[in-house]
Amino acid sequence: MLLFTIMEDAFWSALVSVGFAILFQAPRKTLFGCAVAGGFGHAVRRLLLFTGMAIETATFIGGLIIGFWALYFSRRYKTPSTIFSISGCIPMIPGLFAYGAIQSLINLTHSTPDTGSLILYESVVGLIRTGLILMALTLGILIPRLVFQREKPVV
Amino acid sequence: MHVPLSPHEVIQKPPLPHDELTDVIKLAMWAGQLLLQYGADTARIEETIHRIGTALGCDWMDIIILPEGIIATTVSGVEFRTKVRRVVRIGVNFSVLDEVNHLSHLIMQGKADRVMTRQELRRISDMGQTYNRWVVVLMVGLGCGALSKLIGGDWWVFIVTLFAASGAMFLRQEMIKRHINMMIVVVTTSFVAQMLASVGLLLHLGENPYLALAASVLLLVPGVQLVNSAQDIFQGFFTTGISRAINGTFITLGIAVGVVFANGLLRLGGF
Structure with a gap:
């Protein structure tokens, strides 16, 4: 059952990555790599969330996996690794948290001091969580590249 | 070499x-x-x-x-x-x-x-676009639909998101073709995506129609700007890094403004 959930997760996140790769006009030869990077990263995150890990840490590890796949495909297809890492990280963008936080912030404008504290709490937590997940994701996909793709500085 | x-x-x-x-x-x-x-x-x-x-x-x-x-x-x-x-x-x-x-x-x-x-x-x-515009519209719709499945939507939510995101993407292409200002494109696209996705809410389709509203605006996410900005700042290119971060932030705020307009119109936020 868990395996099925993970496989389903990988399928949908691979579809998200390919959709956005096409939006960014990625070359046809790279689409498979984008799907693999995005699918793997998100499926691993889902698996780690099942074990009870915090979403920020799980996102960071998922991002690392995307970053390593991006390096591998970048060497295999001789193309910039950014193509794979940016397309691959889209499924992990915390859209729902951001949306919820904005919704709470709007509701704050017509709240009373009694109801307001709860709404304020919700929106601030949502914003902080969105920011932390985004930062973890960006760090995750950049670290493999910054550590393992050091070329001789030419400039 | x-x-x-x-x-x-x-x-x-x-x-x-x-x-x-x-x-x-x-x-x-x-x-x-x-x-x-x-x-x-x-x-x-x-x-x-x-x-x-x-x-x-x-x-x-x-x-x-x-x-x-x-x-x-x-x-x-x-x-x-x-x-x-x-x-x-x-x-x-x-x-x-x-x-x-x-x-x-x-x-x-x-x-x-x-x-x-x-x-x-x-x-x-002179290369132009790699993909036909209709392929882009369909694939962006499918991508946002898949995102709605990832955040826990059912098949109704998937269909509504597919429809809303494709419609919004078509509008975005038309506006970019007419050289309309970038921020106006973002706000309008986000607003229209919300209005199209609210169809599911008004007709009570599926378990949680709100998910379609959240997933349909994600086609505007400034992923390239934000990732490039972080990478630039990491590597010491502060001018371009900060400029890209501000660009990405403004696009995000533009999405939020579109969402707020649509919520006000749909009376979701209780204006």
Whole structure:
């Protein structure tokens, strides 16, 4: 059952990555790599969330996996690794948290001091969580590249 | 590999005549302009310009990448030339990045001279879009639909998101074609995506129709700007990094403004 959930997760996140790769006009030869990077990263995150890990840490590890796949495909297809890492990280963008936080912030404008504290709490937590997940994701996909793709500085 | 890494190697190169130096700086900056226009990170732009310039025969290049243009000086023997190239942001096109990357490797291996480089750059500049616009509309719709499945939507939510995101993407393409201001495009697209996705809410389709509202605006997510911005700042290119971060933040705020407008109209937030 868990395996099925993970496989389903990988399928949908691979579809998200390919959709956005096409939006960014990625070359046809790279689409498979984008799907693999995005699918793997998100499926691993889902698996780690099942074990009870915090979403920020799980996102960071998922991002690392995307970053390593991006390096591998970048060497295999001789193309910039950014193509794979940016397309691959889209499924992990915390859209729902951001949306919820904005919704709470709007509701704050017509709240009373009694109801307001709860709404304020919700929106601030949502914003902080969105920011932390985004930062973890960006760090995750950049670290493999910054550590393992050091070329001789030419400039 | 003709990248000069030591002063000894630099001295061995024959000095280029003035007109050839002009040609080299033009070609190198043309490649840089394409990269900056279509969403490359700053380190890649700087390296590509430097490699093309030195591989085509000049001794050294000093390059400054700004968010709105490139300034570069090329040196050969005692001669030097400096040029400013204004770059207007057009959008993201990873196929151009791939082609310029390939071309720069050809030049470095000595397989492309100045004539061939010019022909190739002309071809890449005129390349246009890799995918048919309807393919993009469908795939962006499917991508956002898949995102709605990932955040826990059912098949109704998937269908509504597919419909809303495709419609919004079509509108976005039409507006970009008419050269409408970038921020207005973002706010309008976000607003229209919300209105289209609210169909599921009004008709009570599926378990949690709110998920379609959240997933349908994600086609506007400034992923390229934010990732590039972080990478630029990590690598010490603060000017472009900060400028890209502000660009990404404003796009995010634009999405939020569209959402707020739509919520007010739909009385979701209780205005």
